[in-house]
Amino acid sequence: xxxxxxxxxxxxxxxxxxxxxxxxxxxxxxxxxxxxxxxxxxxxxxxxxxxxxxxxxxxxxxxxxxxxxxxxxxxxxxxxxxxxxxxxxxxxxxxxxxxxxxxxxxxx
Amino acid sequence: xxxxxxxxxxxxxxxxxxxxxxxxxxxxxxxxxxxxxxxxxxxxxxxxxxxxxxxxxxxxxxxxxxxxxxxxxxxxxxxxxxxxxxxxxxxxxxxxxxxxxxxxxxxxxxxxxxxxxxxxx
Numbered sequence: 001x002x003x004x005x006x007x008x009x010x011x012x013x014x015x016x017x018x019x020x021x022x023x024x025x026x027x028x029x030x031x032x033x034x035x036x037x038x039x040x041x042x043x044x045x046x047x048x049x050x051x052x053x054x055x056x057x058x059x060x061x062x063x064x065x066x067x068x069x070x071x072x073x074x075x076x077x078x079x080x081x082x083x084x085x086x087x088x089x090x091x092x093x094x095x096x097x098x099x100x101x102x103x104x105x106x107x108x
Numbered sequence: 109x110x111x112x113x114x115x116x117x118x119x120x121x122x123x124x125x126x127x128x129x130x131x132x133x134x135x136x137x138x139x140x141x142x143x144x145x146x147x148x149x150x151x152x153x154x155x156x157x158x159x160x161x162x163x164x165x166x167x168x169x170x171x172x173x174x175x176x177x178x179x180x181x182x183x184x185x186x187x188x189x190x191x192x193x194x195x196x197x198x199x200x201x202x203x204x205x206x207x208x209x210x211x212x213x214x215x216x217x218x219x220x221x222x223x224x225x226x227x228x229x
Contacts, residue, residue, distance in 0.1 A: 036153075036216075
């Protein structure tokens with residue numbers, strides 16, 4: 001299985017500032033990477049697919065970059081509703097389409 | 109509008125069987141893979157397996173192969189996740205999710221609301 005490693009485990013950022021979350025794959029997954037947001041008590045929501053394409057209805061402050069083994073999710077100006085858990089997932093080599101362990105984005 | 113509506117919370121004893129469901133609407137159920145994701149209390153997301161309802165082709169994570177069964181009834185656009193003998197360690201929230209594909213690779217785009225399964229004696 002491909003192992004997805006996210007860093008940091010917890011990120012503390014002030015509202016209005018930029019947040020940068022990282023995801024590393026144990027082998028190349030090309031650009032076959034998605035990012036999901038999960039708020040407490042809710043199902044995950046797709047933010048980004050194909051490493052850099054925003055899903056329908058996702059604000060432009062969310063952006064994804066990377067290919068191969070290194071990926072980044074950037075939130076340009078944090079809003080209160082952005083504080084949540086974020087997961088990356090590869091879908092290049094399956095089964096399984098492995099998830100990272102998550103990054104908790106918290107208010108500083 | 110695509111919707112995935114899951115069955116309600118369940119409480120079972122160890123050793124009992126269980127089948128939970130996920131009813132899809134708003135798209136052609138037979139043409140998109142649909143899968144299941146486990147989230148144990150306070151933990152991350154785990155990909156369990158998927159099914160193609162058009163021909164019932166399935167794929168499982170090695171971690172879940174033999175532990176659960178994924179099935180689908182295309183006549184009622186519903187996918188299922190089933191256990192024959194539950195364990196306490198199966199206590200978790202289970203999400204169904206349907207895939208969308210680009211260039212032959214697929215990701216979970218739409219998610220159900222989750223079904224909480226509690227296994228306790």
